[in-house]
Amino acid sequence: MRIKVLAAKLLAKKVNKETQKWSSKPVETQQKVLQSLIKQATKTKFGKDHHFEKIKTFVDFAQYVPVRDYEELRPYVDLVVQGKEDILWKGKPIYFAKTSGTTSGAKYIPLTKESIPFHIQAARNALLSYIHETGNADFVKGKMIFLQGSPILEEKNGIKLGRLSGIVAHYVPNYLLKNRMPSWETNCIEDWETKVNAIVEETINEDMTVISGIPAWVQMYFEKLQEKSGKKVGELFKNFSLYVYGGVNFEPYRAKFENLIGRKVDSVELFPASEGFFAYQDKQNEKGMLLLLNAGMFYEFIKTDEFFTENPKRYTIGEVELDVNYALIISTNAGLWGYNIGDTVQFTSLKPHRVIVSGRIKHFISAFGEHVIGKEVEHALKDAMEGSSIRVNEFTVAPQIAPETGLPYHEWFIEFENEPNNLEDFALKIDEAMRKQNSYYDDLIVGKVLRTLVITKVAHNGFQEYMKSIGKLGGQNKLPRLSNDRIIADKLKSL
Template sequence: MSIKSIGAKLFASIVHHKTQKWAKNPVATQQKVFEQLIHEAKNTQFGKDHLFETIKSHKDYVKQVPIRDYEELRMYVDRVVKGESDVLWKGKPLYFAKTSGTTSGAKYIPLTKESMPYHIEAARNAILNYVYETGNTDFVDGKMIFLQGSPILEEKNGVKLGRLSGIVAHYVPKYLQKNRMPSWETNCIEDWETKVDAIVEETINEDMAVISGIPSWVQMYFEKLSAKANKPVGDIFKNFNLFIYGGVNYEPYRAKFEKIIGRKVDSIELFPASEGFFAYQDSQKEKGMLLLLNSGIFYEFVKADEFFTEAPKRYTIGEVELGVNYVLILSTNAGLWAYNIGDTVQFTSLKPYRVIVSGRIKHYISAFGEHVIGKEVESALKEAMEDIDVSVNEFTVAPQISPSEGLPYHEWFIEFEKEPNNLEEFALKIDHAMRKQNVYYDDLIVGNVLRTVVITKVAKNGFQEYMKSIGKLGGQNKLPRLSNDRKIANFFH
């Protein structure tokens, strides 16, 4: 066993015990975070505007700080971007993470000297928890690749800005830099297809042990790699045994990955965002990711089916229930206050608190009152694929409200790697799985308001072409699993 392996096991044990300490005291841990946030920000402009001096409880906070999304917080963010100090958080941010806004162009999410370390620690601790649980340290001496955005940073009024993954690239510890790929020069390539080609060239003869990235873009890398070497990825990288991912659910990709790799590999799921690092998979045996309750973030949860009502109830960690779809609301040490990130989560465990990402509050289908969410379509597809020789590269779902004939329906756009023998039978399997999960959808089928699922085949690389057409190919960009309109659907018709 190498010195690195021994060190990893010792460090993993320390981190595990520290994690257990706060995980076993969730309510007290969150209360402490809440009090620290209010105290630290009471003299900021936001703190003064919302009377932080008088806030003594969560009840006070709810009364004085409404839930906001980026647009509603923008008047404060714009002042920070212009160079003002002490607006949302004390001083100025270290960075702005630049993300794509849906209605307002670029969004600038502040990262502060208080919040930045948690982004780095969480990713590290996810790997160390895996080491602690499995005892596997084989990968620590091999090469690691992180498919991410360019680390080139711009500057705006004295604050550096870039993609979160590019900012994080500046914080790779020295002991990992020798093993880390791709090279800095390759990482700086902006065009995604050119970058992936360069990464293939750089890595094809290396001993890659850990590969990390959003599954859809890692799949693109794997396909190019396998085609060039004319063999499975697992034969190219014989010691590749750990895949780290985030951003989207891995399950729809798992079968395809195992086929292209040629064997099963362990995986660790992460839940990072520019606004904070919220959770990571702490167990290979249990479902869900450990919600990070001591990372400078105070969480509130709003039931998704109540979110758009007048003054919905805001629950704290001690009040949540298993299996309920919650909108995630954040208050952070980067100066986001009662901030709606747009993600929905469900708890899979309350001891400790583990979550799965169930979708986006804006990404749903309810054209007929069915309230279909991302988790349901992913689960339905997975169930339909069981016991059938079929492989799916990518998919999205949209409602067809006014078909040229017959009843309306949900249209599934699927890019198959291997098509089912009978497409109509496969569509019925998906429909059956959807009806089992969603009572509203079932009622609409029974009541002849909707007809069963219709599948539209998408040509090979069709979804990549779509993402390219909207300027979002690669990096941290993700294809929505479902939408309540026909914007994506119209690209394929």
């Protein structure tokens, strides 16, 4: 086991040196990536349609390749799905990551032999970065669990398809196979509640050292462990030292996790998606995640307040500023070109480039022109809970445009673990924190266009019931923090 720890530390040192090299030359690194992508795709249908042979600079690229979302790129994707070659990328993809789009139905995101290794490498390097910084490599001796989708794959016109987490399960390095949990059989269980119960049975007596997954679903796992054992998770797993997560902000869950675990553990945040693995937390005491500039992806950024205007400016890595909200646009070695992934980011550091995920370009509230984003509601809730015993399991926010009486307001649906003594006082604290962050919202309150927010309590496991009712319980499914309509709100009220 000591050999395994030593090997991990040596590899961590090597990877850190490589990371320093490319992250210290961000513009040069991204220019090389763009040139490589264009060169490899010049003879594809997309490359011919968009004059790749004429593209020498980013200015050329922006001239010939428009920003598109999935629906706009779909005519090309449909050809790839039909089994046609050399459409978006040379040859055929080796997988499709199948995701459920809100407007597009099923979405098929191509994964190629060039792109897959970067997904695996980034996840590995996130752990190695943590080892290099902290010197803690003892967790490699214990068991690791990754709560994910089923690895069972379907096939469409000779190309395998499944959820991204299920696809990457086929690429677990040999040296991790003995440490990895749950078993293949348990991972293949489709029903999420049945699966979590089986994972509890398999892991409850093991030496779990690393646990990874979306906070809401790991919380469910922890609660079932505690229910079955009568012990805190940290007592049950004495060597549990690292929690790895991605997809949502962990801060609203942190207090609840520390209570379930019984102590603090280090955490590492990831920013993975079917379209690419974009960033990971490289420092425990620095805000943000290191943007992966050498991972087969070229990044562009559009300011969110300009995004819906005609011909908004497209910024490259050398032009971005701190604390500005940007829509993230990518071009990749899986054949996505000028692709709007839907996530918004803010830079917390430019040397090196670190980002936080600030929300979704389509997940916001601006029913009255307030432009509220996910980062703001999460921070407001955190600020309101600071120094109290209040704990929240889950929440979402929607506008109430036509209340039966009084002014319109923002309605916060919150599932509490520990409720505040006075719900109205707690709502006022959240409201004050929102007004400090968002001047538009403050103006609407002052101008008596809106009244202060209203909290609607959601019953225990209410959000799980909601996700189950729409067929999205478990796996990598996430509850939107914000909606600009009442679809989720009305469903929650009807449960």
